[in-house]
Amino acid sequence: MPDDPRLLVGFDKADDAGVFRISDQMALIQTVDFFTPMVDDPYSFGQIAAANALSDVYAMGGKPLTAMNIVCFPECLDVGILREIIKGGLSKIEEAGAVLVGGHTIDDAEPKYGLSVTGVIDPQRVTTNHGAREEDCLYMTKSLGTGIIATAIKGEMADENQIAAVISSMTALNDRARDAMMEVGVNACTDVTGFGLLGHAMEMAEGSGVGIELWSDSLGFLPGAMELANMGLIPGGAYSNRDYLQDRVEVEEGLDLTCLDIMYSPETSGGLLISVDQMSSRRLEEEFVRQGVVFFKVGRVKGAKPGRIRVLRRE
Numbered sequence: 001m002p003d004d005p006r007l008l009v010g011f012d013k014a015d016d017a018g019v020f021r022i023s024d025q026m027a028l029i030q031t032v033d034f035f036t037p038m039v040d041d042p043y044s045f046g047q048i049a050a051a052n053a054l055s056d057v058y059a060m061g062g063k064p065l066t067a068m069n070i071v072c073f074p075e076c077l078d079v080g081i082l083r084e085i086i087k088g089g090l091s092k093i094e095e096a097g098a099v100l101v102g103g104h105t106i107d108d109a110e111p112k113y114g115l116s117v118t119g120v121i122d123p124q125r126v127t128t129n130h131g132a133r134e135e136d137c138l139y140m141t142k143s144l145g146t147g148i149i150a151t152a153i154k155g156e157m158a159d160e161n162q163i164a165a166v167i168s169s170m171t172a173l174n175d176r177a178r179d180a181m182m183e184v185g186v187n188a189c190t191d192v193t194g195f196g197l198l199g200h201a202m203e204m205a206e207g208s209g210v211g212i213e214l215w216s217d218s219l220g221f222l223p224g225a226m227e228l229a230n231m232g233l234i235p236g237g238a239y240s241n242r243d244y245l246q247d248r249v250e251v252e253e254g255l256d257l258t259c260l261d262i263m264y265s266p267e268t269s270g271g272l273l274i275s276v277d278q279m280s281s282r283r284l285e286e287e288f289v290r291q292g293v294v295f296f297k298v299g300r301v302k303g304a305k306p307g308r309i310r311v312l313r314r315e
């Protein structure tokens with residue numbers, strides 16, 4: 001990693017975004033994310049891609065300022081589809097209070113869309129993914145299962161209600177969850193995306209030098225996620241995440257393995273995983289309620305060796 005002292009967060013600990021100090025009062029947060037469609041409706045896809053890209057700024061505790069579109073689009077496809085994707089993205093940029101300042105489009109065989117986002121934060125208040133401390137409580141906002149349901153959509157196995165619920169979850173900004181955690185002050189945060197709950201929790205455990213215990217019964221699951229995962233609709237990423245992580249994950253005997261599959265599955269535009277001091281946990285819960293944020297108390301920093309995760313059914 002470059003050793004410039006102004007670089008507060010680089011890529012050495014797999015954090016959500018880079019953070020660069022420009023003065024004692026202000027640091028820039030920079031992040032980029034784009035991917036191929038996981039839903040059929042282009043406007044919803046634009047919203048999902050934008051919410052997902054903006055989320056990395058929220059995961060650092062920051063406020064998004066500006067965004068740029070990144071677009072790959074086949075020349076042979078109807079340009080009206082592209083217009084819908086970009087309109088969807090813009091709606092989320094505006095909802096976040098940020099400003100679209102430009103972008104770039106190239107011709108490509110498969111459509112892809114996302115954003116590069118710049119945000120700001122007080123350099124003293126950057127929330128990294130590696131500040132978790134012994135005895136912290138762990139919270140997760142949003143339910144799990146976006147990867148499962150996206151796989152079911154591809155296989156035409158998801159019903160209308162399941163699709164509506166997953167779109168509403170993936171298009172939801174993590175802005176109010178961010179407001180709640182910054183109001184209270186927390187030790188660590190990351191958003192749960194491609195590496196799944198277990199992957200991102202592992203980054204937190206390793207980066208913080210602590211062990212993490214997760215409770216499968218306390219997790220939230222999107223409607224249909226358990227049934228569809230039970231039918232074997234598991235995204236390929238879940239298997240690669242498991243191969244990479246399983247030596248460091250200890251699982252309680254008798255635990256529902258479908259649950260575990262979902263915990264390994266990639267998420268798109270997932271919620272925030274937050275590690276907060278026990279003394280502040282009640283206040284964080286009150287703040288979540290006040291902000292109307294769905295939350296789950298999913299575990300604690302305890303019960304496992306440093307850099308390891310233990311999955312139990314319940315506390």
Ligand code: CO
Nearest residue numbers: 016056191193
């Ligand atoms: Co992230």
Ligand code: CO
Nearest residue numbers: 016033056193
């Ligand atoms: Co990201």
Ligand code: CO
Nearest residue numbers: 059060128189
């Ligand atoms: Co972070």
